[in-house]
Amino acid sequence: MSDPATPAPGWPFWVGTSWKMNGLPDDARSYAERIAAVDDWHGVLPFVMPPFTVLADVARLLRDSPVQVGGQNMHWDECGSWTGEISAPMLRQCGATMVELGHSERRRHFGETDQTVNLKVHAALRHGLTPLVCIGETQAERDGGVADLILARQVRLALHGLTAAHVGRVMFAYEPVWAIGEAGRPAPPELVAQAAAGIRQELDRAAGAPGVSPPLLYGGSVNLENAAPYAALAGIDGLFVGRAAWTAEGYAALARAAARPPCRGP
Numbered sequence: 389m390s391d392p393a394t395p396a397p398g399w400p401f402w403v404g405t406s407w408k409m410n411g412l413p414d415d416a417r418s419y420a421e422r423i424a425a426v427d428d429w430h431g432v433l434p435f436v437m438p439p440f441t442v443l444a445d446v447a448r449l450l451r452d453s454p455v456q457v458g459g460q461n462m463h464w465d466e467c468g469s470w471t472g473e474i475s476a477p478m479l480r481q482c483g484a485t486m487v488e489l490g491h492s493e494r495r496r497h498f499g500e501t502d503q504t505v506n507l508k509v510h511a512a513l514r515h516g517l518t519p520l521v522c523i524g525e526t527q528a529e530r531d532g533g534v535a536d537l538i539l540a541r542q543v544r545l546a547l548h549g550l551t552a553a554h555v556g557r558v559m560f561a562y563e564p565v566w567a568i569g570e571a572g573r574p575a576p577p578e579l580v581a582q583a584a585a586g587i588r589q590e591l592d593r594a595a596g597a598p599g600v601s602p603p604l605l606y607g608g609s610v611n612l613e614n615a616a617p618y619a620a621l622a623g624i625d626g627l628f629v630g631r632a633a634w635t636a637e638g639y640a641a642l643a644r645a646a647a648r649p650p651c652r653g654p
């Protein structure tokens with residue numbers, strides 16, 4: 389198993405996917421085998437987040453590839469009476485190096501809060517997992533003019549209690565709630581750039597210095613048509629993709645579309 393990455397801001401560029409609640413064992417193995425066979429990721433840092441039931445299988449098949457594997461959620465405690473939950477050590481034992489936290493679907497349907505996200509960030513770092521924290525405003529919050537406030541609050545609370553050094557080991561994904569899923573509308577790149585600038589200010593403040601703060605990915609209805617324009621945004625360090633990357637070929641094509649030529653590096 390590869391060591392958990394300590395992400396570097398800017399270049400290189402991350403392209404990852406969460407399969408959400410999709411992927412029976414045969415399909416998961418076939419997907420993993422196909423992306424394990426990709427011999428050129430064009431400089432992007434790839435990662436996949438399969439369901440828990442296939443995570444160990446997928447991690448085993450990708451062990452010798454550059455593709456990192458992560459869980460889609462976890463509990464903040466190491467073990468104990470938490471029926472139905474999964475802990476950081478369990479994810480590590482299965483081969484995960486990353487964990488997604490605070491996705492809007494978990495905030496909306498399963499009672500995830502900024503406080504539980506913060507507990508989980510601490511737990512992930514304690515156990516050597518890279519947390520990928522999802523933040524984003526609802527349509528009502530954007531219409532009400534408080535999107536930037538909501539994003540700043542989500543960032544600050546997620547990072548609460550971390551040292552500046554630990555802040556640099558967290559990753560973030562800006563995912564407007566209104567841009568995600570079947571009913572989602574892709575966010576205009578100008579809007580993403582403006583939101584990313586505000587988020588970056590918060591991240592730099594928490595990290596104590598510009599240039600060492602966490603990578604910031606964009607997610608929400610990313611597809612083959614819009615991947616390159618999002619990837620070209622100066623404040624965006626990666627893409628976090630759902631539906632468009634639920635086939636191995638779709639994922640590999642997206643990584644190619646998002647790959648920045650070396651001259652676009654810092």
Ligand SMILES: O=C(COP(=O)(O)O)[C@@H](O)CO
Pocket residue numbers: 405406407408491522563567568569570572607608609610628629630631632
């Ligand atoms: O939810 C996400 C984006 O989903 P899409 O299907 O691409 O809208 C993001 O967290 C990746 O799972």
